[in-house]
Amino acid sequence: MIRFLTHRVGFGAGVLLVLSAFVFFLFFVAPGDPARMIAGDKATESQLAQIRKNLGVDRPIVVQYGVFMQKALSGDLGFSYRNQQPVAPIILRRIPVTLSLVLGGAVLWLSIGVPIGIMSARHVGSLRDRLGQAFILVGLSFPTFVLGMMSLYLLYFMPKQAGFTLFPAGGYKALASNPALWAWHLALPWTTLAMTMAAIYARLTRGQMLDVMGEDYIRTARAKGLTERRVVWKHGMRAALTPLVTQLGADIALLLGGVIVIEQVYGLQGVGALAVQAVANQDRPIIIGVVLLGGLFIVIANIVVDLLYVLLDPRVR
Amino acid sequence: MVPTSASLFRRQTGSDLAILEAKGLTVGIPTEDGTVHAVRNVSFSIKPGSLFGIAGESGSGKSVLTQAVMGLLPNADIGGEVWFEGRNLIGLSQEEMRRLRGGRIGMIFQDPLSSLHPFYTIGAQIAEVLHAHETISPAEARARVVDMLGKVGIPAPAERFDDYPHQFSGGMRQRVMIAMALILKPALVIADEPTTALDVTVQAQIVALLDTMRRDFGTTVILITHDLGLLSSVADDVMVMYAGHRLEYGRAEDVFRAPAHPYTAGLLRSTPASYRPGTELAPIGGRPPSLLATPAGCVFAPRCTEALPRCSSEPPPLRRYSDGVEALCWLEEGASTVRPTAKTATIAVKAAPPEPVAEIDDVCLTYQVGSFFGPKRALNVLKGVNLTVGRGETIGLVGESGCGKSTLARIVAGLVPATSGRVRVLGRDMGALDARQWREMRREVQLVFQDPFGSLNPRRRVGAIIGDPFRLHGLAKGDERREKVRHLMERVGLNPEHYNRFPAEFSGGQRQRIGIARALALNPALIICDEPVSALDVSIQAQVLNLLRELQRDLGLTYLFISHDLSVVRHVCDRIAVMQGGRIVEMETAERLFADPQHDYTRTLLSASKTLPAFAEAGRRSLVETRVAS
Numbered sequence: 001m002i003r004f005l006t007h008r009v010g011f012g013a014g015v016l017l018v019l020s021a022f023v024f025f026l027f028f029v030a031p032g033d034p035a036r037m038i039a040g041d042k043a044t045e046s047q048l049a050q051i052r053k054n055l056g057v058d059r060p061i062v063v064q065y066g067v068f069m070q071k072a073l074s075g076d077l078g079f080s081y082r083n084q085q086p087v088a089p090i091i092l093r094r095i096p097v098t099l100s101l102v103l104g105g106a107v108l109w110l111s112i113g114v115p116i117g118i119m120s121a122r123h124v125g126s127l128r129d130r131l132g133q134a135f136i137l138v139g140l141s142f143p144t145f146v147l148g149m150m151s152l153y154l155l156y157f158m159p160k161q162a163g164f165t166l167f168p169a170g171g172y173k174a175l176a177s178n179p180a181l182w183a184w185h186l187a188l189p190w191t192t193l194a195m196t197m198a199a200i201y202a203r204l205t206r207g208q209m210l211d212v213m214g215e216d217y218i219r220t221a222r223a224k225g226l227t228e229r230r231v232v233w234k235h236g237m238r239a240a241l242t243p244l245v246t247q248l249g250a251d252i253a254l255l256l257g258g259v260i261v262i263e264q265v266y267g268l269q270g271v272g273a274l275a276v277q278a279v280a281n282q283d284r285p286i287i288i289g290v291v292l293l294g295g296l297f298i299v300i301a302n303i304v305v306d307l308l309y310v311l312l313d314p315r316v317r
Numbered sequence: 318m319v320p321t322s323a324s325l326f327r328r329q330t331g332s333d334l335a336i337l338e339a340k341g342l343t344v345g346i347p348t349e350d351g352t353v354h355a356v357r358n359v360s361f362s363i364k365p366g367s368l369f370g371i372a373g374e375s376g377s378g379k380s381v382l383t384q385a386v387m388g389l390l391p392n393a394d395i396g397g398e399v400w401f402e403g404r405n406l407i408g409l410s411q412e413e414m415r416r417l418r419g420g421r422i423g424m425i426f427q428d429p430l431s432s433l434h435p436f437y438t439i440g441a442q443i444a445e446v447l448h449a450h451e452t453i454s455p456a457e458a459r460a461r462v463v464d465m466l467g468k469v470g471i472p473a474p475a476e477r478f479d480d481y482p483h484q485f486s487g488g489m490r491q492r493v494m495i496a497m498a499l500i501l502k503p504a505l506v507i508a509d510e511p512t513t514a515l516d517v518t519v520q521a522q523i524v525a526l527l528d529t530m531r532r533d534f535g536t537t538v539i540l541i542t543h544d545l546g547l548l549s550s551v552a553d554d555v556m557v558m559y560a561g562h563r564l565e566y567g568r569a570e571d572v573f574r575a576p577a578h579p580y581t582a583g584l585l586r587s588t589p590a591s592y593r594p595g596t597e598l599a600p601i602g603g604r605p606p607s608l609l610a611t612p613a614g615c616v617f618a619p620r621c622t623e624a625l626p627r628c629s630s631e632p633p634p635l636r637r638y639s640d641g642v643e644a645l646c647w648l649e650e651g652a653s654t655v656r657p658t659a660k661t662a663t664i665a666v667k668a669a670p671p672e673p674v675a676e677i678d679d680v681c682l683t684y685q686v687g688s689f690f691g692p693k694r695a696l697n698v699l700k701g702v703n704l705t706v707g708r709g710e711t712i713g714l715v716g717e718s719g720c721g722k723s724t725l726a727r728i729v730a731g732l733v734p735a736t737s738g739r740v741r742v743l744g745r746d747m748g749a750l751d752a753r754q755w756r757e758m759r760r761e762v763q764l765v766f767q768d769p770f771g772s773l774n775p776r777r778r779v780g781a782i783i784g785d786p787f788r789l790h791g792l793a794k795g796d797e798r799r800e801k802v803r804h805l806m807e808r809v810g811l812n813p814e815h816y817n818r819f820p821a822e823f824s825g826g827q828r829q830r831i832g833i834a835r836a837l838a839l840n841p842a843l844i845i846c847d848e849p850v851s852a853l854d855v856s857i858q859a860q861v862l863n864l865l866r867e868l869q870r871d872l873g874l875t876y877l878f879i880s881h882d883l884s885v886v887r888h889v890c891d892r893i894a895v896m897q898g899g900r901i902v903e904m905e906t907a908e909r910l911f912a913d914p915q916h917d918y919t920r921t922l923l924s925a926s927k928t929l930p931a932f933a934e935a936g937r938r939s940l941v942e943t944r945v946a947s
């Protein structure tokens with residue numbers, strides 16, 4: 001167990017190292033002069049040289065990377081080109097927003113998608129199944145920004161026209177200050193995120209359940225005289241859980257790296273919005289920071305999923 | 318309404334004594350191709366406390382019948398009546414059926430591993446039955462489960478309660494299933510092929526356990542199996558099904574001693590378990606019909622050797638004989654019980670020791686295994702095996718699963734190197750070949766596998782599959798290859814016109830013939846058959862076994878024949894090697910091994926394999942009543 005964990009953590013660290021080197025060198029070879037970005041068009045050549053020296057970008061790339069890694073290990077990701085503030089706190093400030101969006105959304109999409117998938121699978125070919133399939137099709141075929149615009153129009157703009165505020169158009173209120181306000185503000189972003197994801201999870205659940213419900217042990221469960229509800233939820237879902245959990249871990253990790261479109265539509269100052277601004281500004285330290293953060297989430301999620309996997313399946317213990 | 322009669326005739330036992338009584342049961346399963354008529358007009362009556370056997374080949378509707386009765390086939394169209402404890406099960410609500418299942422009627426299935434949930438402990442899975450039908454505290458449930466586990470022979474049941482199914486052996490899992498089915502002391506237990514997935518010696522234990530349990534608890538048992546030897550030794554009454562029809566029905570003793578129906582007679586003749594030295598198995602030709610169509614006459618007519626002209630146009634009547642046996646057949650006197658004249662079948666024991674084809678000398682094989690979290694350890698699969706296979710001989714290799722039979726086969730074929738020891742084929746050391754020599758030797762040793770479907774590429778035409786050896790070794794090409802393949806197909810009893818068909822278009826037995834044709838292509842010195850007939854039905858099994866013997870006689874082939882079924886091995890082999898735990902514990906000629914087994918393990922194997930009673934003289938029974946089909 002310990003051996004397994006150290007092994008996985010070591011491997012994750014290796015992945016992050018390779019990733020950091022990759023982004024670092026990628027930006028080094030990319031066009032664009034950071035000194036020019038900071039100083040503007042009117043700066044003289046000697047001013048630019050001075051800025052480059054301050055930034056350290058005049059030194060050989062390998063040296064730069066060495067310096068970067070050394071600092072990064074102590075939590076210092078350098079300074080934003082844009083406003084000369086340290087990168088780490090800038091990113092950390094954004095995390096609660098994205099975390100709220102993704103985790104809340106996950107609860108919502110699971111509680112919509114999984115029951116729809118189960119219902120579809122239990123009544124294959126029936127009207128209920130076709131309704132479920134239609135839901136999946138709609139959720140998958142509408143792009144996120146269209147869904148976002150639609151919810152904004154229907155749930156914010158129309159009530160507003162009618163003279164009251166059903167949901168706010170965006171913004172973020174901290175959970176700690178007022179949980180109700182936090183949830184109210186996030187309601188539309190959650191819904192938008194959950195629409196697409198619920199469709200994906202409904203499809204996944206339906207497929208898994210169709211497989212599982214044909215298994216011999218389901219027949220045994222019925223032969224024992226269990227109620228159909230218990231057969232489906234206790235015996236069927238328990239077996240279908242492992243692939244769902246694996247998928248969930250991967251999805252959450254991926255989204256924590258930034259939910260770009262939804263954060264843009266609802267004006268949420270999350271990690272995704274930060275990434276968009278940083279790319280627009282060519283703010284390399286921030287971009288590298290965001291990419292590494294995303295990588296970190298994926299590495300952590302992988303370890304968590306593997307541990308859950310062992311926990312869920314007694315056969316691999 | 319109280320059921321009146323199970324049989325279409327009045328029986329002496331009196332119907333209110335029956336625990337389960339089916340009348341005109343019909344099950345149709347709607348599919349895309351049309352309705353599969355899996356069960357047609359089947360009636361039977363089961364006496365309390367008896368063991369009722371249902372026999373019949375794969376696809377005859379045995380499982381569909383019982384599952385329909387249990388309400389486990391929600392999509393099926395079910396007609397007729399099934400009376401149990403004063404109620405007609407057909408037409409009960411879902412909730413009423415649910416209360417009967419597990420409580421009044423228990424079920425045991427074929428494969429105990431896949432039938433248990435892999436993620437719950439066996440204790441929890443058994444306790445669930447109690448919680449589903451009674452209000453009971455967890456502690457009390459646990460105590461009762463532990464008690465029941467002890468009764469079905471699980472050692473240290475209190476400690477095993479929290480173990481998962483994968484931590485049990487196949488036999489123990491089936492004991493767990495039995496505990497689960499019997500814990501509420503149901504009036505009836507339906508066991509659908511409960512021993513098919515188990516080793517022979519374990520099979521015998523499980524059947525014995527089932528028998529003890531039914532006597533202790535007074536439970537009635539329905540035992541579904543295609544193992545006629547097993548049925549003849551334990552069943553009180555039997556019903557023989559074919560293509561959804563009940564062809565024969567009566568007391569087991571009477572039916573097996575002198576079958577009244579030609580199908581039953583044919584099954585018995587083709588079963589290796591009824592083998593007597595000097596006779597040849599008599600397979601039933603052809604294959605079962607499609608269940609989509611309704612035949613005009615007798616369903617068995619296309620395969621029946623005693624068919625009369627009217628058989629294929631008029632549905633046969635139901636005949637009842639003096640001993641109570643009933644048969645659905647036009648024959649008035651019942652099937653002829655005469656055996657086909659025995660060809661001189663057994664190969665005479667070779668006088669001089671034949672020239673060796675394969676010599677296996679002190680072969681050992683060790684695998685390094687390790688769990689995900691734990692350290693690696695060595696697993697000794699073969700612990701010094703010695704065996705010589707002479708030209709023209711058939712050597713049988715028997716033993717339980719996991720004893721190393723297939724591993725040894727792979728080593729002899731040169732597919733896996735031995736850890737130590739030496740294998741020589743045609744005098745050449747298989748361990749010391751270069752790549753070119755190895756390829757050459759691959760021609761000399763061919764394999765025929767158990768699963769005829771899994772080992773044939775489903776997307777390639779049969780002609781191409783059989784022609785593969787020629788292609789791989791760059792031998793015959795074009796028309797010449799085609800000609801050779803057609804010849805091979807003819808040789809193994811396939812129609813050469815089916816050259817362009819895909820494997821899926823052939824039956825199990827035909828697929829096995831394809832595998833044999835491919836093995837024969839390059840005149841190998843040795844053919845290793847790894848459980849070649851285990852996946853086939855008895856009637857088909859006999860066809861394939863006879864083919865293998867005929868080919869040997871005509872072509873002088875040498876076989877290493879692996880099987881867990883002693884009666885099959887006895888039927889085809891000159892000498893038999895009994896393997897246990899990676900060693901050969903006894904090696905004898907087939908007849909001597911059966912007559913005078915030396916090793917304890919051989920004796921266990923022999924006592925576990927059931928033989929059928931000999932056919933009685935015909936004419937013991939007389940026709941009592943005939944009811945014309947409606």
Ligand SMILES: Nc1ncnc2c1ncn2[C@@H]1O[C@H](COP(=O)(O)OP(=O)(O)OP(=O)(O)O)[C@@H](O)[C@H]1O
Binds near residue numbers: 373
């Ligand atoms: N769910 C189903 N849908 C369609 N056809 C089915 C279904 N289940 C069984 N059948 C068909 O019904 C027929 C009878 O099948 P059944 O499983 O009862 O055979 P069996 O006698 O139990 O055979 P085996 O010895 O292989 O278990 C077969 O032709 C089978 O293909």
Ligand code: SF4
Binds near residue numbers: 624
């Ligand atoms: S009715 Fe005719 S075809 Fe059918 S089993 Fe009897 S003799 Fe054979």
Ligand SMILES: [Mg+2]
Binds near residue numbers: 379381509
């Ligand atoms: Mg079956």
